[in-house]
Amino acid sequence: MDNLEKKLNNLPKVRLRRRADLKIRFRLYAAILKKRLAPEKMRFSWNFRALAGSVLLLILIVVPGYAYAGTNVVPGDFLYPLKMKLEEIELSLARKKNKAEIYAELSAKRLAEAKVLATTIDKPKTEEKIKINLDKALLLRERAISGFSNSGSTTLRIKALNSQEEAMLTDIAQSAGVGAEDDLIDSIALALDKVKGRDKDREGAEKRGRLDKSNEPEKAGTEVEGRETFFLEEKKDPEVCEDCDRDRKADEKSLISDFAPLTTGTTTKRDDNITDLRDNIDRLTKDLKKPEFEQQDVENLINKINNKVKRAEEIRGSDQEGAKNLLRSAEALTDNAEHFIRKKDKNDDRRKEERREKEK
Amino acid sequence: MYNNKDMAGDFLNYYNQYKDKIFNYFWYRLDFNRALSEDMTQDVFFKALDKFDSFDPERSFQAWIFRIAKNHLINHYRVARRETALTEAESRTIDAVEKLNIDLELEDVFRAINVLPEKFREVLSLRYADSLDNGEIASILEISEGTVRTRICRALEILRKSLKNR
Numbered sequence: 001m002d003n004l005e006k007k008l009n010n011l012p013k014v015r016l017r018r019r020a021d022l023k024i025r026f027r028l029y030a031a032i033l034k035k036r037l038a039p040e041k042m043r044f045s046w047n048f049r050a051l052a053g054s055v056l057l058l059i060l061i062v063v064p065g066y067a068y069a070g071t072n073v074v075p076g077d078f079l080y081p082l083k084m085k086l087e088e089i090e091l092s093l094a095r096k097k098n099k100a101e102i103y104a105e106l107s108a109k110r111l112a113e114a115k116v117l118a119t120t121i122d123k124p125k126t127e128e129k130i131k132i133n134l135d136k137a138l139l140l141r142e143r144a145i146s147g148f149s150n151s152g153s154t155t156l157r158i159k160a161l162n163s164q165e166e167a168m169l170t171d172i173a174q175s176a177g178v179g180a181e182d183d184l185i186d187s188i189a190l191a192l193d194k195v196k197g198r199d200k201d202r203e204g205a206e207k208r209g210r211l212d213k214s215n216e217p218e219k220a221g222t223e224v225e226g227r228e229t230f231f232l233e234e235k236k237d238p239e240v241c242e243d244c245d246r247d248r249k250a251d252e253k254s255l256i257s258d259f260a261p262l263t264t265g266t267t268t269k270r271d272d273n274i275t276d277l278r279d280n281i282d283r284l285t286k287d288l289k290k291p292e293f294e295q296q297d298v299e300n301l302i303n304k305i306n307n308k309v310k311r312a313e314e315i316r317g318s319d320q321e322g323a324k325n326l327l328r329s330a331e332a333l334t335d336n337a338e339h340f341i342r343k344k345d346k347n348d349d350r351r352k353e354e355r356r357e358k359e360k
Numbered sequence: 361m362y363n364n365k366d367m368a369g370d371f372l373n374y375y376n377q378y379k380d381k382i383f384n385y386f387w388y389r390l391d392f393n394r395a396l397s398e399d400m401t402q403d404v405f406f407k408a409l410d411k412f413d414s415f416d417p418e419r420s421f422q423a424w425i426f427r428i429a430k431n432h433l434i435n436h437y438r439v440a441r442r443e444t445a446l447t448e449a450e451s452r453t454i455d456a457v458e459k460l461n462i463d464l465e466l467e468d469v470f471r472a473i474n475v476l477p478e479k480f481r482e483v484l485s486l487r488y489a490d491s492l493d494n495g496e497i498a499s500i501l502e503i504s505e506g507t508v509r510t511r512i513c514r515a516l517e518i519l520r521k522s523l524k525n526r
Contacts, residue, residue, distance in 0.1 A: 004520055005488075011469070011485075012466075015380045016380055020401075024401065
């Protein structure tokens with residue numbers, strides 16, 4: 001090795017500065033992590049994105065669909081506000097002539113929800129929710145019938161709606177049973193009366209009774225006019241017609257005034273009504289004394305009705321409106337009593353009989 | 361072939377082992393420009409990391425990383441057209457030497473090396489600055505060991521002549 005080679009062997013060996021080394025090292029760490037994770041991360045990322053996209057799509061399609069169409073989405077459910085919003089949108093987008101049909105559907109929906117709620121009646125505030133749903137259902141039903149009438153739809157559609165809702169209310173009554181709160185039982189019974197059209201019959205009967213009561217010749221014109229109005233009411237559906245509604249309110253006022261003579265001990269049509277009601281209750285008691293009905297329920301329900309009548313008689317002097325409502329409720333309950341009473345399972349009786357025979 | 365789990369640790373070990381050699385390699389070929397050499401060193405290790413999946417651990421990492429460095433340098437020259445004028449290269453050499461506080465004799469050697477044709481400068485720096493043997497230089501430059509020996513002899517001959525003339 002000559003001098004030159006020695007010199008060359010002593011050439012300075014430069015080193016990477018610490019700062020540069022740290023910079024490169026740091027970047028390499030980051031790159032290594034990226035490289036190590038990147039393939040999996042990318043796969044995961046794309047898989048995740050695809051999954052998230054699918055789930056989002058599913059949520060956007062299925063959840064509103066479920067919320068809108070699902071009868072299990074009831075008041076108190078977290079999807080219920082969404083359901084309400086979708087219904088609002090549907091209504092706002094609907095053409096005027098289709099609105100009646102939508103109202104009818106929504107009314108049936110509220111009843112369907114009430115039916116679901118009635119199966120979980122033990123939960124707190126459920127009875128209140130059912131009552132609210134019944135009120136909503138009746139309001140929507142009124143709007144639907146009004147729409148059907150205005151659009152010239154046949155009474156067949158209204159009958160179909162009433163029939164559908166009657167079936168639903170019967171189920172609700174059966175689920176709620178006699179053990180439910182009085183207010184709820186009243187709401188169901190009155191709703192049943194409405195869909196059966198019995199409330200109109202009662203109002204008509206009351207009106208006729210009131211008109212029959214007057215024999216004065218100068219009031220004859222009014223009587224005829226009143227009867228005409230009554231028949232018109234039946235044709236137009238008094239609940240949805242504003243004029244009819246006004247008439248009905250006027251009728252109610254006059255019905256309240258019917259109680260006035262009772263305080264003086266004069267015999268009036270209202271006394272006859274109470275007598276009729278008591279007769280009906282007696283008849284009902286006899287009818288329900290059949291082995292197919294749970295007798296405990298029958299007894300409870302008859303007691304509830306009798307208490308209402310008794311209470312109505314007690315307060316009619318001081319609170320005519322309250323007494324009227326109690327009687328209406330008692331009448332509705334009498335007419336729809338059997339829907340609330342549990343029926344015995346025939347198979348149970350057969351099984352009992354079989355057991356007895358075996359024991360013998 | 362490497363799996364991802366082993367890769368990180370092995371690569372960082374290689375980095376620690378060869379970072380200075382690669383830096384040195386660039387410093388001698390890039391007119392003793394420290395900043396540029398650092399950047400080039402970083403680029404080389406990033407390229408190596410990118411291709412590390414294809415690296416066969418049975419083979420020499422040193423040869424592999426130097427080959428990457430060499431190719432990167434060629435690209436650098438090609439892109440930047442770094443065919444610097446002789447005078448410019450000499451002046452930069454002087455600056456670097458002054459900074460390194462190298463003795464006057466070695467300063468002459470530096471100057472002489474810096475004006476050598478690239479292929480001679482390359483073998484000399486690999487041989488003496490990076491302390492690689494002929495076999496390693498051959499594998500990096502992808503030439504035979506005989507060629508390496510010849511080039512080194514030729515480079516030394518030119519260098520001697522150059523130093524005699526100074």
